[in-house]
Amino acid sequence: MAALPLASLAVVAGVDLLTGPDLGYLPLLALGPAFASLVGGVRRTVLIGVVALVLSLLLAAYNGLLGDRQSNMSVISITGVTAASILATVGRQRRERELASVRSVAEVAQRVLLRPVPRRAGHLRAAVSYTSANAEARIGGDLYEVVTGPTGVRAIVGDVQGKGLAAVETAALVLGAFREAAHDEPDLRAVSGRLEKALNRRLSGEEFVTAILVEADAGGKLTLLNYGHPAPLILRGNGTIVMAEPVESAPPLGLAVLQVEGPDPHQVPFEPGDQILLYTDGVIEARDRAGRFYPLAERAFLLKEDDPEEALEKLRRDLVAHVDAPLHDDAAMLLLRCRDEG
Template identity: 85%
Template sequence: MSAVSRRTQRLMGALPFASLGIVAAVDVLSGPDLNYLSLLAVGSAFASLVGGVRRTVLIGVVALILSLLLALYAGVLGDRQSNMSLISIAGVTAASILATVGRQRRERELATVRSVAEVAQRVLLRPVPRLAGHLRAAVSYTSANAEARIGGDLYEVVTGPGGVRAIVGDVQGKGLEAVETAALVLGAFREAAHDEADLRGVSGRLEKALNRRLSGEEFVTAILVDADPCGRLTLLNYGHPPPLILRANGEITLAEPDDTAPPLGLAVLEVDGPNPHQVDFAPGDQILLYTDGVIEARDRAGRFYPLTERAFLLKDDDPEAALEALRLDLVAHVDAPLHDDAAMLLLRCRDG
């Protein structure tokens, strides 16, 4: 749980007792002519926000005791208004107990669903090899805040007979359905990356797999990479943010294709896929693939994360350390839990 969430929990936990104290103080200071006993029920109402049933009962009992003491102090104990206040407090406490039971049940159900999704996601998103052919690889995956649903970000690196192939993608939507779609894409990619002669063949296999499952309104943005040992990258971009190319001399560019293509899974549009986009990739060069959770992360002022400007953080000789530095900078920029998962895959061409 983040520091912000813990602070919010503490404030919500103190709210019932603070409201009881304020009502009691106001009632005492205003004198016997004005009676605020019925407002003590507010403390019982706030009790259902956090904590368990015992805590809710405790706050209700404290409210009842305060009501009796204040009524005795004002000389109205046993009066009709005093009795109505006691009944109101007891009624609100009973309702808060029921609300607490319902909230705890929903929290358990949500925790179970989230746990299943997280386990499924961890199984799918296995660690990438640190050495893949002539490349060094590192991956970073930052989950969104606890209130957000599990997303469908995906990545994979496969070493085949002709070189290294990689994919980074983002499934539209959240939850277990997104995880299921991500599993379908990764399974098809892992198989096709070994079998197909070129990236168009790989993407064709992905399209077939998705079109058998998706309804036509769902889709997957993705970028596929084929890195051959001759110092060249071939990219296919399906509606995904363009990767960053970081040259050994410090030059930073975006690998934007000449033409755009819709995401995978939208065969209903009957649009041809993208043309392969080739990029030179010499020893010491790097390519950073990422999902939109990175570039759409906002700080407290609403400014997007300036990925291109912060790419100099990837200068560390160790790709994993370099990517971790960038991830920490992203988290510091937001200064709060992320609202969308952020996946990054860094590939670096080795010197030999």
């Protein structure tokens, strides 16, 4: 893009020299300053315009056209396009500054909303990855958190229905309620009850949040509550892969109008060397150019790295490479690994 203005001037000048003055290519030199408005600043746009104007006069003199109608039209065209390009450059730079400010605010908001999870939480090691579908804002409706509670490590991964600022506001509400309840409540059912109350005070009844809550105690047991969320992936220390499907499906959080009881706690063993991957549907619903979904279970071997953060980053890069395009939905992943103290 940066070389396009000068390249267009060189091509037009070359064609004019080869074909002669009869076809009248000189006004096409205005392409130079027109392309200059796409990148760079005002000074560069003016410089390209001046170069185009001087080149037009030199070619007109070479062709014996200096001062005639064709030469004058070329000068007028280049001057007018240069002036318009300067105005376009000023507007583009102003929008770029505004976008940079918005992105800065969004990044600060995301750091407040989605704080970095602790690398070590109780007897677990943790790593997180978040890839927003909105590349400009870098923030979306997926949520995650890890808290060390009174009976073990508690975590949540969720996905707010909808997009935009409303989804971000709902995600902030869920995370705030979870961070408070995870420290106070004796079990996961009580924690989810607090989340449900917080959501029902705000949501209209047609909005909801899919989520999975996890509690890992030091005795080698995981307790899961799944509210309409994709089942997590459990990788045993011996290489076995298990999908932690709930016994019965339950509706998402925030749908109190359905008057359905929440899910029963689902317990699975979680020994040293085991790890569990919690994720949002943006991961398993990511499609490649042929329309194939991302095969998460088949790619779970990427999580065998010693460092959980490095393992999760390798999986994230593989996901992005599978799509080979901007994601259509936010993709959040939380990896919890049971440490082997020995």
